[in-house]
Amino acid sequence: MTVAFAPVQISQKTQTNIKPGFPSVGVIGSGAAMLTMACYLSGRGFPVQVLDREQNLPGHASSVIAEGAINGQYDRQTLHVRPEHVLADCSYLIVVAESGQYRELAWSLSPWMKSKHMVMLYGGGIGACLEFEKYLLANGVAGVKVAEIDPLFHCQKKNSATIKVHAMRQWGQFASSDPASTFDCASMVTRLLPKVERAGNLLSRGLCDYQSVVYPVVEAFGADAEMAAALSELVNSQAGKHDDVFNHIEIELNAVADAYSTPRVSTVSNIRRMYGAIASTSVEAVSMTPKYGDNAPWQDMVKTLSESISTVYVPLYELSRLANLRTPAIDSVINMSAVMCGVDFLTHGRTLSRMGLQGLSQREIARKLNG
Numbered sequence: 001m002t003v004a005f006a007p008v009q010i011s012q013k014t015q016t017n018i019k020p021g022f023p024s025v026g027v028i029g030s031g032a033a034m035l036t037m038a039c040y041l042s043g044r045g046f047p048v049q050v051l052d053r054e055q056n057l058p059g060h061a062s063s064v065i066a067e068g069a070i071n072g073q074y075d076r077q078t079l080h081v082r083p084e085h086v087l088a089d090c091s092y093l094i095v096v097a098e099s100g101q102y103r104e105l106a107w108s109l110s111p112w113m114k115s116k117h118m119v120m121l122y123g124g125g126i127g128a129c130l131e132f133e134k135y136l137l138a139n140g141v142a143g144v145k146v147a148e149i150d151p152l153f154h155c156q157k158k159n160s161a162t163i164k165v166h167a168m169r170q171w172g173q174f175a176s177s178d179p180a181s182t183f184d185c186a187s188m189v190t191r192l193l194p195k196v197e198r199a200g201n202l203l204s205r206g207l208c209d210y211q212s213v214v215y216p217v218v219e220a221f222g223a224d225a226e227m228a229a230a231l232s233e234l235v236n237s238q239a240g241k242h243d244d245v246f247n248h249i250e251i252e253l254n255a256v257a258d259a260y261s262t263p264r265v266s267t268v269s270n271i272r273r274m275y276g277a278i279a280s281t282s283v284e285a286v287s288m289t290p291k292y293g294d295n296a297p298w299q300d301m302v303k304t305l306s307e308s309i310s311t312v313y314v315p316l317y318e319l320s321r322l323a324n325l326r327t328p329a330i331d332s333v334i335n336m337s338a339v340m341c342g343v344d345f346l347t348h349g350r351t352l353s354r355m356g357l358q359g360l361s362q363r364e365i366a367r368k369l370n371g
Helices: 032-043 083-089 099-112 128-138 180-194 202-207 210-221 223-241 245-259 265-275 282-287 296-321 328-341 362-370
Strands: 025-029 050-051 063-068 072-077 090-094 118-122 146-151 153-159 162-168 171-178 197-198
Touching: 025 032, 025 083, 025 099, 032 050, 032 063, 032 090, 032 153, 032 162, 050 083, 063 118, 063 153, 083 099, 090 099, 090 180, 099 128, 099 296, 118 128, 118 180, 128 146, 128 162, 146 180, 146 202, 153 362, 171 180, 171 202, 171 210, 180 197, 202 245, 202 296, 210 265, 210 296, 210 328, 245 328, 296 328, 296 362
Parallel strands: 025 050, 025 090, 063 162, 090 118, 118 146, 171 197
Antiparallel strands: 063 072, 146 171, 153 162
């Protein structure tokens, strides 16, 4: 089969002209993705308030400029406002932060959070909404709708006031803790982010987050020949096959999806819808996705690897064990990442307990996911 890559390129012109009737949106977190989200929403006419934990802009900068797949800017007139101001003015909040910040964010937002608010977690892996809801409940907040959304932007900070947006996905999914909550969130999520659509459930969405699934293999193990060989040996010795690691992972993801009655889009179909990459295998599809930052510092690679393992691979490990599934490829990625990063991910990652699912059986979790 001929392999071709024809990515869809869309340039989002951002303007600060607010459209009548558009609700205010709070963007909370840190980093380039958070500022890109502010530029994107501002350009679509939404009043945006930003609570930036890192205070990215110096005192003299008046705006954030996004260039590349998104061209435009976000004026800093509402940058660095206090949490109580954001929650008073905005019913809809988009959290663009690492999962390790969820507990602190929930604690800082809880005093002013009411049932009128909706929280959308940008990325976050499998079960992000369950973890955030648990933290809110621990702070006495109930009734707030929380959804998790596929990441859409490939971006990096060029300098303190400029973001380079390398690519924007043309398709993604979102989900909440159960089908009813997902339905309730649908109209607002798709109004803010027209590129995303409702997933079958939160596990289905997480299984399609190809970047978090394949990053540890592509970037970490693929960057070191000895580690790549060791990973393949571990997988093959347990599975008794000599196929590509990606194929093993694809098989195991499908097995987890089946065990919890969850629909799943294959990696090939997933990347084709996101980027227009036409390929016959998952290996070809992954090789054709946008790449950048090949010379990223080691500490940044470890940080990204830790996030992917903690929020995607650990939930997959726990769900597969509960369903009595053997997942040698998933297990090998976790074990080797633990050695590289010096972290016991099975203890510190997103366990069933962190998602509030401890003590539930496989059938009970499937029922909760699917309603």
